[in-house]
Structures are given as structure tokens and as C-alpha cells.
Amino acid sequence: MPRTLCIANQKGGVGKTTTAVNLAAGFARAGLRTLVIDLDPQCNATGALGGKPCARHPLLSTESLSTHVLETDIRDLFLLPGCRSFQDVNLLEHGEVAQSEILQRNIETGTSSFDSVLIDCPPSLGKLTRAALASSSEVLMPIQCEYFAMEGAAQMIQAIKQCIDQTEGRLKIGGVLLTMYDISLELTHEVDNEVREFFGDFVFDTVIPRDVAIAEAPSFGQSVLDYAPRSRGSRAYIELCMEVLDRD
Amino acid sequence: MPRTLCIANQKGGVGKTTTAVNLAAGFARAGLRTLVIDLDPQCNATGALGGKPCARHPLLSTESLSTHVLETDIRDLFLLPGCRSFQDVNLLEHGEVAQSEILQRNIETGTSSFDSVLIDCPPSLGKLTRAALASSSEVLMPIQCEYFAMEGAAQMIQAIKQCIDQTEGRLKIGGVLLTMYDISLELTHEVDNEVREFFGDFVFDTVIPRDVAIAEAPSFGQSVLDYAPRSRGSRAYIELCMEVLDRD
Ligand SMILES: Nc1ncnc2c1ncn2[C@@H]1O[C@H](COP(=O)(O)OP(=O)(O)OP(=O)(O)O)[C@@H](O)[C@H]1O
Numbered sequence: 388m389p390r391t392l393c394i395a396n397q398k399g400g401v402g403k404t405t406t407a408v409n410l411a412a413g414f415a416r417a418g419l420r421t422l423v424i425d426l427d428p429q430c431n432a433t434g435a436l437g438g439k440p441c442a443r444h445p446l447l448s449t450e451s452l453s454t455h456v457l458e459t460d461i462r463d464l465f466l467l468p469g470c471r472s473f474q475d476v477n478l479l480e481h482g483e484v485a486q487s488e489i490l491q492r493n494i495e496t497g498t499s500s501f502d503s504v505l506i507d508c509p510p511s512l513g514k515l516t517r518a519a520l521a522s523s524s525e526v527l528m529p530i531q532c533e534y535f536a537m538e539g540a541a542q543m544i545q546a547i548k549q550c551i552d553q554t555e556g557r558l559k560i561g562g563v564l565l566t567m568y569d570i571s572l573e574l575t576h577e578v579d580n581e582v583r584e585f586f587g588d589f590v591f592d593t594v595i596p597r598d599v600a601i602a603e604a605p606s607f608g609q610s611v612l613d614y615a616p617r618s619r620g621s622r623a624y625i626e627l628c629m630e631v632l633d634r635d
Numbered sequence: 636m637p638r639t640l641c642i643a644n645q646k647g648g649v650g651k652t653t654t655a656v657n658l659a660a661g662f663a664r665a666g667l668r669t670l671v672i673d674l675d676p677q678c679n680a681t682g683a684l685g686g687k688p689c690a691r692h693p694l695l696s697t698e699s700l701s702t703h704v705l706e707t708d709i710r711d712l713f714l715l716p717g718c719r720s721f722q723d724v725n726l727l728e729h730g731e732v733a734q735s736e737i738l739q740r741n742i743e744t745g746t747s748s749f750d751s752v753l754i755d756c757p758p759s760l761g762k763l764t765r766a767a768l769a770s771s772s773e774v775l776m777p778i779q780c781e782y783f784a785m786e787g788a789a790q791m792i793q794a795i796k797q798c799i800d801q802t803e804g805r806l807k808i809g810g811v812l813l814t815m816y817d818i819s820l821e822l823t824h825e826v827d828n829e830v831r832e833f834f835g836d837f838v839f840d841t842v843i844p845r846d847v848a849i850a851e852a853p854s855f856g857q858s859v860l861d862y863a864p865r866s867r868g869s870r871a872y873i874e875l876c877m878e879v880l881d882r883d
């Protein structure tokens with residue numbers, strides 16, 4: 388089983404996709420054979436890595452995962468594209484337990500040839516995210532330094548604890564990442580203090596600064612590491628990559 | 636039937652809650668008896684208006700809506716709080732059609748004493764958002780001036796068109812709002828051009844600038860109009876309010 392990180396937070400727009408793509412690019416650069424799985428019907432991770440969404444979600448298909456895995460422009464980085472179709476999402480969200488089990492089984496059996504796997508989740512705590520948590524070895528939670536960030540954190544932790552119980556402790560909290568960090572704003576420091584008080588050592592030392600290079604990179608189908616290698620955003624994701632690899 | 640605006644976009648973190656709260660405060664200031672309905676299990680609109688989430692979602696209860704409506708610190712502004720409980724959200728998301736119909740019926744029958752109603756939606760195109768669209772007279776779509784914004788726009792329009800067909804044209808597109816607009820970023824101008832090309836006259840003339848006062852206001856349980864009346868953010872939401880009222 389590869390190291391499988393679930394990038395999740397029910398709050399929208401906190402940097403889940405951005406973190407999945409750029410952290411994966413960092414792992415690939417460190418020589419790890421890495422797969423990004425796009426579980427969000429918005430398919431942002433698929434677009435950011437230059438892929439096209441599938442008509443049917445590969446995780447629901449009976450064919451082996453490897454038939455759907457795409458190469459990206461980055462050596463050692465591969466993509467399992469997402470699917471915009473609501474039937475599939477609805478099928479996963481509303482289907483019987485069996486559907487989530489298919490998803491879990493496909494993730495577990497289809498990823499053994501990789502060293503690391505990152506799953507980009509939609510902004511919800513529905514069955515898709517719960518199935519992703521259940522198939523992962525750790526959860527990484529990006530948090531924006533804004534007021535609403537803390538409101539949903541307790542709920543997110545509750546859902547993670549439920550998953551940890553159900554998987555008999557296989558899932559652990561990989562870490563909490565502060566994103567879009569703006570050192571000049573008092574609000575940022577206030578939320579930073581609150582997050583560190585609530586999460587303690589789970590919070591990564593590395594924070595990701597707000598940097599327009601990070602927001603521009605996906606329009607070129609590149610990670611920020613390739614698009615703007617000397618930017619603060621790129622350096623921060625490389626630093627985060629080192630810290631995550633250290634925590635293994 | 637009051638004018639009922641559904642504030643929706645499946646993309647996360649684009650300013651749905653911020654727009655629902657501050658636009659509602661603008662309507663109340665213009666003398667309209669206004670209700671904010673919090674349909675998001677994150678309950679951010681509830682927190683931003685100083686309310687507490689309910690144990691059971693008021694829209695699913697058999698009691699009349701008015702028993703759950705709360706006053707806020709703002710004259711003429713009322714709140715129907717949200718509910719964090721997943722049972723209710725799951726019930727709405729997974730339940731039979733009947734559940735969505737209860738929601739729709741409760742919105743339609745319970746809001747007749749108001750002049751305007753704003754519904755804050757979660758970042759998804761699931762049954763909750765679709766039921767909200769079906770109970771509204773118009774949909775207002777906040778869009779962040781970032782690359783991923785356009786990726787999901789076409790899907791959102793498709794879902795809105797489906798709703799317009801199902802409600803025999805009662806729902807119309809109220810407008811598209813550009814949020815977190817940063818005039819100094821080239822990315823902002825690029826996305827602005829793309830959005831106006833795609834949506835044409837639906838795009839409001841008013842854009843909401845990125846302004847930290849907007850992000851600080853909810854931690855004081857206030858709208859930005861009350862928290863920082865001379866800020867760019869407050870002026871922009873007042874301007875938007877005038878433009879929305881003009882479009883009626
Ligand atoms: N550190 C950063 N600096 C500047 N912009 C950023 C940063 N991180 C993310 N962004 C931008 O902010 C927006 C939100 O980020 P992203 O889409 O990754 O969040 P998300 O949590 O995946 O959203 P969703 O909840 O919709 O899935 C994107 O437009 C992204 O480019």
C-alpha cells in the first residue's frame with residue numbers, strides 16, 4: 388500500500404486542489420512515483436494537471452484503474468482524472484454502501500504500483516469524502532486563515548474521528564496546513580493562534596503564503612514548482628514536501 | 636411570494652455566504668423586510684449574523700417556519716438558521732423526492748411575510764442546492780476572478796437551465812457577481828474578460844473588491860455595512876444592492 392494522503396476540508400476554497408497538485412509535484416520531484424486522484428466533480432485537479440475529465444468516473448468502472456491513469460508533463464507524476472457527471476457523483480453519494488466499497492476497493496487494489504497517492508476531495512463531508520478518508524493512510528487538512536475556517540473545523544475533526552474508528556486506526560491525521568497566509572493581516576495572526584491552540588503539533592511549521600503565482604499556474608497546466616520556481620509559493624510547497632516526508 | 640434570491644455556485648470559497656449576508660443587510664437598510672435562509676451545513680451565514688445552528692433543520696420540521704425565524708442585530712433583517720446535523724443533510728440529499736418537496740413547500744409557504752429572501756447554498760450541485768433553485772425567483776452566482784472559476788461555470792449554468800425548465804420559467808438568472816476583485820492582478824482582468832464574454836449582460840457592473848474588512852466583519856457577528864461603513868467592501872455591497880433593486 389502506498390502512502391495515501393486524503394486532502395480534505397468541507398470548507399470551500401481553502402486550497403485543497405492547489406495543495407494536492409503542488410505537493411504531488413514535490414513528491415514526484417523527490418523521485419516518488421506519485422498519483423493524484425481527482426474525486427471532485429468540479430475536476431479542478433484534472434484541469435490543473437492538463438488532463439480532461441472522463442465521461443464515467445474511473446473509480447466506478449469495472450476495468451482496472453491502470454487503464455484510466457494518465458501521464459502528466461511532470462516525470463513520475465500521474466493523474467486519475469475526475470468526472471463531471473452527476474449520475475456518478477449521485478451514484479456514489481446516494482448509492483448503497485456497495486458503491487463506496489467499490490470506490491475503496493478500487494483505490495486500494497489499483498494503486499499498488501505507486502509510492503504515494505494524493506486524493507483531492509470536494510468541499511463536503513458526504514459519502515465521496517468519507518470513502519476517500521476510509522481508503523487513506525492519512526488526512527491533510529488545508530485551512531485558510533479566515534474567520535469561517537474555525538467554524539467548520541470541529542465538524543471536520545468529528546468526521547475524521549468517525550473514520551479512524553471505522554478503519555480501526557489505519558487513518559491518522561497527517562497534518563493541518565495554513566494556506567493563503569498573509570503576514571500583513573491581523574486576521575491571519577488571530578486565526579493562526581486559534582488553529583495552533585486547537586490542533587497543536589498537527590499544524591505544519593510550513594505555511595503557504597498568498598502568492599498570485601500559485602493562482603496563475605493552473606491556467607498553464609503547470610504546478611507552481613514549474614511555473615514560477617523562484618516564487619514564495621513554490622518554495623513553500625517544496626518546504627512542505629520536505630516536512631511531510633520527514634513526518635512519515 | 637417575496638423576491639427570493641438563491642446565492643449559489645458549486646465552486647467553494649467564492650463569496651456566497653459573504654454576499655448573502657451583506658446583500659441582505661443592504662436590503663434591510665433599504666427598508667425591505669428580509670430573511671436569510673442558511674442551507675449550508677457549515678452554518679457560516681448563521682454564525683455571521685450572530686445566530687446558533689439548530690439541532691434539526693427548520694425546513695424539515697412540521698412546525699411553521701416562523702417558529703424558527705430569529706431576529707438579528709439589524710432592523711428588518713431575520714435569519715432562518717442552518718443545521719450541522721448530517722442526518723438532516725443526508726436526509727435531504729439522499730431522501731426520496733418528498734424531502735426536497737417539503738423543503739420547497741416550507742420555503743414557499745413560510746416566507747410570505749417577507750419582502751425579500753436570500754438563500755445561502757453549500758458548495759455543491761446536490762439536492763439541497765437544486766431544491767433551493769427550484770424555490771427561488773432568481774439565482775445570483777458569485778464568481779471569484781481566478782482560473783478555476785470558469786471551469787465550473789458551464790456546469791453550473793447547465794444545472795440552472797435544468798431548474799428553469801422544471802419550474803416552467805419561474806426561476807431566472809438574477810446576475811453574476813465578480814468577487815475578491817484585485818485590480819492590480821493581471822489574472823483578475825483575464826478572468827473578468829472571460830466571464831463577461833461568457834455571461835454578457837448578466838454580469839453586474841458592481842464588482843466586490845478584495846477587502847480585509849469584509850473578512851473581519853463575521854468575527855464580530857456584523858455585516859461589513861455595520862462593521863466598516865466607509866470601507867471599499869461596504870460601499871461595493873451597497874452599490875450592488877442598488878443595482879439588484881434596479882434590476883427587479
Ligand atoms: N497560496 C495561495 N495564494 C494565492 N492563491 C491561492 C493560494 N492557494 C490557492 N489559491 C487560489 O485560491 C482559489 C481556491 O483554491 P483551491 O481551488 O485550490 O481551493 P479548494 O479548497 O480546492 O476549493 P474547492 O472547495 O472548490 O474544491 C484558487 O483559485 C487557487 O488558485
Ligand SMILES: Nc1ncnc2c1ncn2[C@@H]1O[C@H](COP(=O)(O)OP(=O)(O)OP(=O)(O)O)[C@@H](O)[C@H]1O
Binds near residue numbers: 679849
Ligand atoms: N471581497 C472579499 N474580500 C476579502 N475577503 C473576502 C471577500 N469575500 C469573501 N471573503 C472571505 O473569503 C472567504 C470565502 O468567502 P465565503 O465563505 O463567503 O465563500 P463561500 O462561497 O460562501 O464559501 P463556501 O463554498 O465554503 O460556502 C471567507 O473567509 C470570507 O470572509
Ligand SMILES: [Mg+2]
Binds near residue numbers: 431509
Ligand atoms: Mg478543489
Ligand SMILES: [Mg+2]
Binds near residue numbers: 651652756
Ligand atoms: Mg458559504
